[in-house]
Amino acid sequence: LQLVALHRLLLPRPHRATNRINIGSIMRLLSLLLVSISLMRAQKPNCESLAQAKLNRASIASASESNGVCVVALVARPTKDSEINIEVRLPLANWNGRYQQYGNGGWAGAINTGTLKAASKEGYVAAATDDGHARGAGDAAWAVGHPEKLIDFGHRAVHVTSVHAKALINALYGKAPSKNYFLGCSDGGREALMEAQRYPEDFDGILAGAPANDWSHLFTGFIWNEQALLKDEASFIPASKLPAIQKAVVAACDSVDGVKDGLIEDPRQCRFDPNVLLCKDGATECLTKPQIEALAKIYAGPKNSRTGKQIYPGFPPGTEAIAGGWAPWIIGNPREKSLQFAFGNSYYGQAVFEKMDWNFRSFEFDADIDYGDRKAGVHLNSANPDLRSFRANGGRLIQYHGWGDAAIPALGSIQYYDAVSEFFGRFPDARAASPAKLADFYRLFLVPGMGHCAGGLGANQFGQSGSAPTDPERNIVVALERWVEQGTAPDKIIATGTGGLSRPLCPYPQVVRYNGTGNPNEAASFSCAAAK
Numbered sequence: 001l002q003l004v005a006l007h008r009l010l011l012p013r014p015h016r017a018t019n020r021i022n023i024g025s026i027m028r029l030l031s032l033l034l035v036s037i038s039l040m041r042a043q044k045p046n047c048e049s050l051a052q053a054k055l056n057r058a059s060i061a062s063a064s065e066s067n068g069v070c071v072v073a074l075v076a077r078p079t080k081d082s083e084i085n086i087e088v089r090l091p092l093a094n095w096n097g098r099y100q101q102y103g104n105g106g107w108a109g110a111i112n113t114g115t116l117k118a119a120s121k122e123g124y125v126a127a128a129t130d131d132g133h134a135r136g137a138g139d140a141a142w143a144v145g146h147p148e149k150l151i152d153f154g155h156r157a158v159h160v161t162s163v164h165a166k167a168l169i170n171a172l173y174g175k176a177p178s179k180n181y182f183l184g185c186s187d188g189g190r191e192a193l194m195e196a197q198r199y200p201e202d203f204d205g206i207l208a209g210a211p212a213n214d215w216s217h218l219f220t221g222f223i224w225n226e227q228a229l230l231k232d233e234a235s236f237i238p239a240s241k242l243p244a245i246q247k248a249v250v251a252a253c254d255s256v257d258g259v260k261d262g263l264i265e266d267p268r269q270c271r272f273d274p275n276v277l278l279c280k281d282g283a284t285e286c287l288t289k290p291q292i293e294a295l296a297k298i299y300a301g302p303k304n305s306r307t308g309k310q311i312y313p314g315f316p317p318g319t320e321a322i323a324g325g326w327a328p329w330i331i332g333n334p335r336e337k338s339l340q341f342a343f344g345n346s347y348y349g350q351a352v353f354e355k356m357d358w359n360f361r362s363f364e365f366d367a368d369i370d371y372g373d374r375k376a377g378v379h380l381n382s383a384n385p386d387l388r389s390f391r392a393n394g395g396r397l398i399q400y401h402g403w404g405d406a407a408i409p410a411l412g413s414i415q416y417y418d419a420v421s422e423f424f425g426r427f428p429d430a431r432a433a434s435p436a437k438l439a440d441f442y443r444l445f446l447v448p449g450m451g452h453c454a455g456g457l458g459a460n461q462f463g464q465s466g467s468a469p470t471d472p473e474r475n476i477v478v479a480l481e482r483w484v485e486q487g488t489a490p491d492k493i494i495a496t497g498t499g500g501l502s503r504p505l506c507p508y509p510q511v512v513r514y515n516g517t518g519n520p521n522e523a524a525s526f527s528c529a530a531a532k
Contacts, residue, residue, distance in 0.1 A: 045070070045092055045172045053171050055164050058086075068092050069120045072168055076160045081148040084157045085134070087111050088127040088165045089120035090172055096123035097178035098481070099169060101162055101203070103188020104128070106137030107346065108153060118466055125177065127165040131157045138342060140350040150351060154379035155194045158182075162195075162202045179484055183477065185209030185453040185464070186407065189399070193416070194382035196397055200390035205484040207477060208399045209464055210408050210453050213416060215347075216369070216377030217302075217312040218408060222344030223363050224302035224311075225330055234290040239333045242321040244285035245295065248277055249317040258514040263458045265448045266511050266531070267316035267403055268411075274299070298330060301409070305365040313411030319404030319449060322456045329406035329452070339407065351376045383416060385423035387442065396483045397442045398476060398490070400464060400505075402450025404457060410446055417444045417508060444508040445476070445493055459495035459503040459523075494523050504528060 047070035050063040058076040065071070069089050076084040100119050102112060108131035119126035132152030133142040143150045162180070169177055182203045184192045189211030195202050212218050229236050237245075253270035254260050264270055274295045279286035287295065301314030320326045332338030341360070349358030352372040373381075390397070401413040421438055449457030454465050463475030472479040472490070479490040493505040501521050506512050506528035518525030 045090075047072075047090075047092060047172070050168055050172060053168060055167055058160070058164050065092065069117075070172065074164060076157070076164060078152070078156060078160055079148040081146055082132060082152050082156075084132045084152055084160060085111065085130045086127060086161050086164060087113065087116060087129075088125065088168050089116045090125045090168065091120055091123055094123050095125065095173065098124050099165065099177035099180045100124045100126045101158070101165065101180075101182045102126065102128040103158070103182065103184020103186075103191040104131055104137075105186045105188060106343070107131075107135070107140050108187060109133050109136040109142075115466065125165065125169055127161055129157045129161040139346040141346075141356070143351045144354045144356070150376060151379050155191070155198055155382075158191045158195060159199045159202060162199070179204045179481070181205045181207070181477075181480065181484075183207045185211075187212055189213065190215060190380075190382050192397075193399075196387055196390040196395060197382055197384045200387075200393050200395060204393075204395060205480045206395065206397045207464075207480055208397065210401050210405055210410075211382070211399065211413065211416070212408050213382040214312060214412060215380040215382075216372050217381075218412065219344050219347040220365070220369055220372070221302045221312045221314070221409075222340040223348065223360050224365070225298050226338075226341045226344060226360050227363070228294040228297040229331065230336065231294070232290070234288060235294045236335060237287065237291045237294060237331055238335075239327040239331050241287060241291070242326055242331070245274075245277065245287070245317075246319065246321040247285070248272070249320070252276075253318065257512070258516070259520045261520055263449045264318040264403070266446075267318050270317055272299075272317050301411075302365060304369075307366070311365065311369065313409045313415060315406060315409045316403055316411065319406070319451070319457060322404055322406075322449075322451055324451050324455050325404060325406040347376070348372060351380075383419070385416070385419040386427075387420060387424075388427070391441045395441060396480065396489075398445070398480050398483075399443070400445045400447060400462075400476065402447045402452065402454075402456055402460065404449050405452045407452040413444060413446070414508065417442075439489065439507065443490060445505040446508055447495065447505055448503070448512070457497075459497040459501050459505075461497065462493050462495040462505060492528055 047063055047065045050072055051060050053060055057078050058074050061073040061075055063072045070092055072088045074086050076086060102115050111128045111130050116126040116128055132149050135142045180203045182192050182195055189208040190213045192206045192208035193211050193213045196206055249272050250262055252272050253264050254262060256269045257265035274292045277287045278292060279288055299314045299317060302311040304311060327333050329339045332341060345360055349355055352375055399413055401410040403410045424438060447460055450460035454460060463477050469475055470478055472482045474494045476493050479493060482488050483490060494502055495505050496502045502523040504512055504523045504526055509531050510528045511531045512526050513529040515525050515527055
């Protein structure tokens with residue numbers, strides 16, 4: 001109405017000798033108009049209106065306000081056999097302009113609403129998906145007879161979540177996010193690398209923690225460990241033996257990094273011979289010969305039974321007894337109930353062979369691997385080293401991995417980083433103004449002593465779990481945002497541990513090195529240096 005009135009004032013008036021414009025009236029109307037516009041902008045977005053949003057091959061299940069956040073639940077059906085549940089949380093005030101999407105764990109099957117709540121309270125629009133099924137993270141029975149659901153889990157669900165979340169952002173705020181981020185660890189790390197490889201325009205910044213990106217070969221390693229430990233009754237290593245193993249490894253390798261602190265900075269430098277643990281003269285902190293053979297196989301990793309070729313890296317020594325480490329993941333406590341056994345059997349028994357009664361003892365480390373790669377690995381693996389499109393789109397990727405990870409060996413992250421490095425050495429990006437340098441867009445940080453995604457020994461807290469200082473030197477998420485938005489790459493990240501412990505994390509291939517003086521519990525006493 002104010003616009004109409006202003007328009008009439010400015011129009012020439014017929015039937016008048018003169019067309020004098022009332023400047024005072026115009027100024028009053030302009031003032032009222034500006035106040036109205038400000039009030040309109042100050043009004044919070046209408047959450048309920050999103051219930052009517054039109055999405056491609058997806059439907060809104062609900063849209064409601066909760067504690068100042070618009071919570072939207074939707075179901076995407078990109079195929080006739082797809083049912084991908086997605087939750088998006090949009091702040092109704094003080095949106096920081098950023099979009100964060102979170103990855104899953106294991107076989108997925110649920111949405112981590114707690115993480116979304118925390119992110120939206122901090123001003124982010126946050127979203128996540130169950131990856132297309134609701135069976136839980138422990139098995140893949142949902143994949144039997146459902147090839148489209150395996151594709152949804154592999155990569156499609158994460159991508160359509162990004163597409164639909166951004167459509168809702170535009171619908172609610174009338175604009176796109178300023179920057180888009182993906183954060184994930186374990187399977188979420190696999191999803192993170194998948195996004196960089198298959199959908200390089202979805203995200204500006206990606207944080208990939210402990211990625212299970214070579215899924216088919218990692219899970220083959222689980223079967224390898226299961227066969228080694230359950231070869232017969234004599235081969236099994238009980239969890240009670242793990243402290244003795246770790247003690248022997250640390251005794252042999254602790255001082256290799258220049259400081260004796262019960263922590264092995266780089267297990268690749270450790271030359272540990274499991275035979276020193278052989279029982280003799282009535283010793284109790286020891287292993288029998290069959291147990292030593294099983295331990296050596298776990299360290300070595302799976303190999304092709306015909307050619308002897310390495311299939312996937314083994315698990316580094318030095319953190320066998322940490323909480324949440326070998327006992328639940330590799331050994332199993334009780335026996336035959338390890339997480340690795342469950343994941344390995346579900347991958348081959350359900351996703352690959354689709355036989356609920358499949359037995360790991362029948363597995364062959366040659367033909368069965370090839371079949372699994374062709375049938376399931378093609379959808380699940382995110383091991384493609386070609387990141388040229390992600391780089392050309394201005395993307396930034398940070399990867400991290402704990403050396404004490406008993407779920408996914410840290411050597412797997414090194415293997416992928418080295419593959420990307422070799423690829424860019426052979427195929428530089430012709431679209432780039434200068435030769436591609438990995439450090440310009442991709443950095444890997446290895447964390448001594450840390451377990452799977454968090455926990456373990458040493459300094460293992462650096463913002464990866466969402467609760468840390470906002471300092472980009474100490475928070476890897478904030479460091480990623482600064483890199484994307486300000487162009488400042490992280491040269492190191494300061495991690496903290498219990499008792500005031502702090503250590504720098506260095507971008508691979510650099511390693512942490514003690515300066516020779518200073519408190520070994522303080523980060524200032526260490527530097528990042530080239531590996532010897």
